[in-house]
Amino acid sequence: MTSVDTQQAPASLTEDELRTLDAHWRAANYLSVGQIYLMANPLLTEPLRPEHVKPRLLGHWGTSPGLNLVYTHLNRVIRTRDLDALCIWGPGHGGPAVVAGSWLEGSYTQTYPDITRDAAGMARLFKQFSFPGGVPSHVAPETPGSIHEGGELGYALSHAYGAAFDNPGLLVACVIGDGEAETGPLAASWHSDKFLDPVHDGAVLPILHLNGYKIANPAVLARLPEPELDELLKGYGHDPIHVTGDDPAAVHRAMAQAMDTAVDRITALQRAAREDGATERPRWPVIVLRTPKGWTGPGHVDGLPVEGTWRSHQVPLSAVRDTPEHLRQLEAWLRSYRPEELFDEHGRPRPDVLACVPDGPRRLGATPHANGGLLLRELPLPSLERYAVPVDKPGATLHEPTRVLGDMLQDVMRATAGRRDFRLVGPDETASNRLQAVYAASGKAWQAGTLDVDEHLDRHGRVMEILSEHTCQGWLEGYLLTGRHGLFSCYEAFVHIVDSMVNQHIKWLRTTRRLPWRAPIASLNYLLTSHVWRQDHNGFSHQDPGFVDHILNKSPEAVRVYLPPDANTLLSVADHALRSRDYVNVIVAGKQPCFDWLTMEQAKVHCARGAGIWEWAGTENGGAPDAVLACAGDVPTQEVLAAAQLLRGQLPELSVRVVNVVDIARLLPGEEHPHGMSDFEYDGLFTTDKPVIFAYHGYPWLIHRLAYRRTGHPHLHVRGYKEIGTTTTPFDMVVRNDMDRYRLVMDVIDRVPGLAVRAAAVRQRMEDARLRHHEWIRVHGTDLPEVADWSWDG
Known part of the structure; x- marks a missing residue:
């Protein structure tokens, strides 16, 4: 383990670098507070008055300074090393920080030209946050550079790995809040490193942000002694790097060293696999960042401690319009960042603030990987006639529909072998669901140990199996959102495990349809098989067809449900779903022998008609x-x-x-x-x-x-x-x-x-x-x- 103690960290930064990094961080903090509180007087050019403050204070301050620190230091390492990077912002309501970083670098104004990078634009930026007709309080589709909805916790790390798969030049940083770290889906997703191919995939850099508290309770991992936490992370296969402290200068130096150490290690591991032929599973770095919750905010409010406690989670000063003392504290808090040093008289960021910011598409808010439709290529789908089962008359022959589909998917996998932009995911059920023909084109991704009796394991495979439906879903969502294609095969009864995840994805799609700058992405396609009527052998626990009900409650513009009655109609429906954009397609089809009713030509016409x-x-x-x-x-x-x-x-x-x-x-x-x-x-x-x-x-x-x-x-x-x-x-x-x-x-x-x-x-x-x-x-x-x-x- 490499440990970086902020009290003893060597000075890896020059004084000029330290000054400019701190300027960027302070500017982002100022903008974060302004978004939560202000609707006027953005530069404090006059004393703060109650009418400058929003009537309803909504937002989350507690996580914002830590996220701003990460944004600042990612900027530095991207700029100095010319990295292609994406960040997944896991903490649920870190919207003010990510919007602040995007506005400072100019990507926000590039996306929304009316939110100019000056005082007038800053005023609009502040007022729109958590305001009717404005933007949400969490990282959302409206946020440039985002692919991860902050409204529900647990999926950040699996999204990050999905983004990294088949993206060999991409570094995906992933900030994991200590509340999110307690969820079951997040716990399972740590195992994704056993599936990350250092040759063909990018790298994921988890940043575990431990600020001590959730909404009202201590965070479990934040209260673990450091040796115990290290044992946990090492057990997951990671090499921890610690950054701890509350002195800004020391933390900046430590964070810079931690980022340099992590990127150096990632580069060395990739070089060993790509150039030297190393086959040992890498131990990837993870940064453990411990800073106070609500850092740099009010220390005490109404006689109670706030900074460093759960009281800073949302709005530390809640009665600003009605309580003069709260108004005074808010003004002092905002002025503590010395905005006159950060913005000129027109409200534009000064050169020191922007010194660490990358250029063009290297900016976190401008990376095309966060707008995957810009990178999406048509999937090379073969002619369906190649796989059609002959039907001389209805009901005379039987086939296993999903086995027939497996033959087609094998050729899709083979056709994408060079470009590597199609994956099949599922919870240990590819062969059970009769799709095993794909193994002839690609084995199952696997970086852990192997035994002689193992079959179809492949260090470079694109079939993904892990017995965690949450992780499968997260992988595929991250893969699709960064411009690729895929299919999720699952037993019908157990796809319910991802009900809340698909909710968020459908909400994402519905929102992005109203954002002209978001390019359409490949649809999220489910193949539900081993279904209710043919789970007679497994019994009651495996019999539940209700996912369709769940899906059809959602936004009609984004959801589609298909029930093909035979093999040829399954081929036709699957072809349509794999070609589609911005939908969630649910296909329910059997894997047991089923009568063939329609020829391929009839199936195409019938499926196009729908009924x-x-x-x-x-x-x-x-x-x-x-x-x-x-x-x-x-x-x-x-x-x-x-x-x-x-x-x-x-x-x-x-x-x-x-x-x-x-x-x-x-x-x-x-x-x-x-x-x-x-x-x-x-x-x-x-x-x-x-x-x-x-x-x-x-x-x-x-x-x-x-x-x-x-x-x-x-x-x-x-x-x-x-x-x-x-x-x-x-x-x-x-x-x-x-x-x-x-x-x-x-x-x-x-x-x-x-x-x-x-x-x-x-x-x-x-x-x-x-x-x-x-x-x-x-x-x-x-x-x-x-x-x-x-x-x-x-």
Whole structure:
């Protein structure tokens, strides 16, 4: 370990360098305080009055001086070494600091020309912060240089590694707040260093900022004795460098030395791997920065200690407009930074303040890596016909849809081998989800130890597996936000683990769509498989289709949900999702053998339409249907077609329409979702007055929620998963949830006027089949032969 003690650190800075670094830091601190408090008098050219202060004080001061210190010293090391760098700002509400740094370097004005780098611009900068019509208090999409939403903690480090993958010339600094350091996702993401390839990837420099407190409680890592903390970080595979203190000059010297030491070590490790052929897993540096919370702010307020305590977390002086003493303290606090030394009479930063600032795209707020759409290239996707399964007639053959998709993904991985801008991530499930064909093009990224029995591990691999859904999601988000492509494959039931993470990503996308300077990025694509209906072997714990409900609650402009019913439709949907921009695409598809219903040409047309009539499956004969059998999902589609076949044989005079839905948002009204149908389209497809029996992959009430405003909604009856699961046979799962073919036939009989009497015997036969099923599986442990051996004979 390299330890830097601020009381004994050697003077690695000249006096001129120290002066200019301190000037930049003081200027950033001044701007941070101004954003939290002021709406006028930005340069204090007159005594501070209550009307100069915002009526509502919102923001977080406690973390800001530490973040400003990091920004200042990153500037120095980027400028002196001509580095290509990006910073992930983990502390949740560090917005004032990052905005301050961006404004000082000019990237903020470059992005927002009305926020000029002078007194008038400073006034607008201050007023807009946490103000109606302004900008958020945390680092957000509106902040130049950011790819990480500060509204939720835990993901900074995984985002940083995602940004570094396949970016060999990039240094990604990552500030981790001591509150964030306590979260489970952050704890798991320390293991990302076992996946970072020093040859093809960039470097991540974690900066663990321990200022002692969270909102109201001590921070766990800040209270660990230094030797114990070192053991923890060394156990994660890092080499700690400590910077501790509260004397600005000493801390500046120590921080400069720490940054130089870290960058030197990173350079040496990369050189060893890239030029000397070293294969040992590197021990990457981590900087542990300990400074007081609310450093340089008010020491005491109303007789209580503030600096260095949890009381400085948000707004240290909360009653400035109403309390003269607080107003006096605020003015003294602002003047303590000596703004007249930092800004000229026009409010422009003086040369000393800008001496450490890099130029052009080297500035942290101007790096194109934080606006990944600028770097994005089209993904080289092959022709789908190469992978299409032949379909001479519907339902005559079976394939495993995800295995077919795996063949296509193998070629995508191979086509991007030279440019390295596509990754497949998942929690230890690539082969389980039948995507193992990709291993022929790229193995699994792995930098830790290996054994002879291991398979497909590859120091330079681009398949990412770690049994932490949070880390997978963070990696992929960081990768996409910096201008690359990818796919997240996961068991359907456990993708819920990242519910809150995808929330933040969707909010990010919705916001960036309204920022013209943000270029569109590749969509976040989920492939959810091992799904609810074919987790009969794993049981109830693995049966949950609710992620779709969660996604469809989010911004309609950013979310898409697809339920392809067979292999060819999965290929078509995946091709569309991988080409798309600025969406979250959720694709739910099975990995078990599934009937092939559509040719590739038919699949493309059907998926483009999103929902449509399968004429070959129904018995309309040109007239209005007596009933509509609708389906969404592979197992529901099979059950609907089996029900249609039963009705054809048992009630040949009945006119039945079969409708398949691939794009679930098509059920919404057009004014609610870009993919929604007009009432005219919907009524033409589902009718306004005929019973619609809808077999749906997930929770049935979602379909009712999507269609409740439709004219025919009173006639809509949905079958789906009702949270009834166990370890059983595949068909018993649909029987238990009343979505089986026999139950669907009974639903038609029950809802078509006049059919209950005419078809009473047919209904009884369906009920008898269900009873026979229950007895059969308890004796034989397998499904009824007429179910297990069923095929479409239409």
